[in-house]
Amino acid sequence: xxxxxxxxxxxxxxxxxxxxYGTFKQVxxxxxxxxxxxxGIKIAVQIIPFLVGMLVAISIFRASGALEALMTLLRPLMxxxxxPAEIVPLLFIRPISGxxxxxxxSDLIASHGPDSFIGRLASIxxxxxxxxxxxxxxxxxxxGIKKMGDxxxxxxxADVLGIIIAIVVVTFIFGMK
Amino acid sequence: MVNYIWVxxxxxxxxxxxxxxxxxxxxxxxxxxxxxxxxxxxxxxxxLVFWLxxxxxxQESGLLEKLSKLxxxxxxxxxxxxxxxxxxxxxxxxxMISNMFGLGNAATPLGIKAMEELKKLNDGKNSASRSMVTFxxxxxxxxxxxxxxxxxxxxxxxxxxxxxxxxxxxxxxLLSAIGAILIxxxxxxxxxxxx
Numbered sequence: 001x002x003x004x005x006x007x008x009x010x011x012x013x014x015x016x017x018x019x020x021y022g023t024f025k026q027v028x029x030x031x032x033x034x035x036x037x038x039x040g041i042k043i044a045v046q047i048i049p050f051l052v053g054m055l056v057a058i059s060i061f062r063a064s065g066a067l068e069a070l071m072t073l074l075r076p077l078m079x080x081x082x083x084p085a086e087i088v089p090l091l092f093i094r095p096i097s098g099x100x101x102x103x104x105x106s107d108l109i110a111s112h113g114p115d116s117f118i119g120r121l122a123s124i125x126x127x128x129x130x131x132x133x134x135x136x137x138x139x140x141x142x143x144g145i146k147k148m149g150d151x152x153x154x155x156x157x158a159d160v161l162g163i164i165i166a167i168v169v170v171t172f173i174f175g176m177k
Numbered sequence: 178m179v180n181y182i183w184v185x186x187x188x189x190x191x192x193x194x195x196x197x198x199x200x201x202x203x204x205x206x207x208x209x210x211x212x213x214x215x216x217x218x219x220x221x222x223x224x225l226v227f228w229l230x231x232x233x234x235x236q237e238s239g240l241l242e243k244l245s246k247l248x249x250x251x252x253x254x255x256x257x258x259x260x261x262x263x264x265x266x267x268x269x270x271x272x273m274i275s276n277m278f279g280l281g282n283a284a285t286p287l288g289i290k291a292m293e294e295l296k297k298l299n300d301g302k303n304s305a306s307r308s309m310v311t312f313x314x315x316x317x318x319x320x321x322x323x324x325x326x327x328x329x330x331x332x333x334x335x336x337x338x339x340x341x342x343x344x345x346x347x348x349x350x351l352l353s354a355i356g357a358i359l360i361x362x363x364x365x366x367x368x369x370x371x372x
Contacts, residue, residue: 018235018240033231034230036232037226038226039229039233040222040225040226040227040229040230043225044222045218048214048215048218052211052215055217056211057187058186059209059210060187060190060194060203060207061186063202063205064193065202095317105327105330106330109330114335114337123330123331123342124342126326127321127342127350128353132317135313135317138285139288139289139292139313140292140305142293143289145305148179148305149310150368151310154314155313158314158317158318158353159317161360165352166349169348170345173344
């Protein structure tokens with residue numbers, strides 16, 4: 001519980017220390033704040049086309065049923081390497097859509113129970129991975145990087161590794177039940 | 178590669194919809210997807226303005242530099258190409274710390290600033306540098322200490338112990354971040370052997 005207290009007090013403390021330290025160092029705090037803030041608007045507007053392009057493609061891929069077909073195709077393979085069938089959709093959604101993944105996680109927790117193997121695995125997957133496509137689109141889009149290099153490959157491979165680690169950790173700590 | 182994936186997802190989706198009879202859903206998806214993207218960006222304005230404003234003060238007062246001095250040894254190993262006194266270090270660290278505390282809102286603006294500085298280090302080129310790939314690999318592995326949303330969901334569904342997943346999540350997240358760095362290193366060495 002002490003950890004979440006730290007988490008709650010962290011932001012106000014951070015703001016307070018930045019302002020106090022700035023005043024102490026005689027920075028024109030308010031003017032600096034406004035100058036920095038102006039940049040924020042620019043960045044937010046700059047990301048729009050990147051995110052629209054990516055999210056429309058992802059939405060089409062999902063709504064057409066293609067994602068589901070891909071999952072059905074890969075499910076037997078995933079089962080043979082020890083991934084429970086129920087968790088497979090979450091694995092595919094997690095890198096591409098944060099909101100959809102969150103919905104799926106609560107659904108899995110609701111239907112299997114929070115203290116089941118599936119419930120725990122979904123909880124840990126949700127907490128320990130991120131929406132790779134979103135992160136790449138926003139960060140590269142904001143600074144105008146067109147060639148992502150190996151970033152997507154590395155990000156997705158890291159996701160696969162994260163999934164394997166999550167399954168091993170849950171099995172090891174809580175057992176299969 | 179992004180171009181192929183982008184076109185690939187769209188075309189496969191459209192072809193699939195034609196065969197599958199889900200063309201109505203796809204029509205809706207086009208506009209829903211675009212709308213969702215704009216909504217996200219508009220929602221980001223508030224946090225971007227606030228945190229970039231705060232960070233400007235932190236930068237001008239030298240606070241950011243102090244922070245990067247503190248963690249220098251660790252970050253030097255992960256980002257060998259970033260000069261130790263470069264402002265990028267401060268932003269990378271603040272981004273990682275915000276992520277650890279589950280403050281995604283604060284983490285995104287800091288991450289963007291870090292990317293901006295890394296781009297300057299890369300002579301403003303429009304292709305990703307080695308440090309950028311490393312930085313994003315760590316970000317997608319998302320180092321968390323307290324997965325607050327998940328705990329809330331578990332409480333909602335009457336878990337006997339909503340927080341029992343905290344330690345396993347930390348273990349998983351640490352291991353996968355180390356894994357992400359190793360995967361990133363592997364691709365880097367493959368690139369440098371080729372070129």
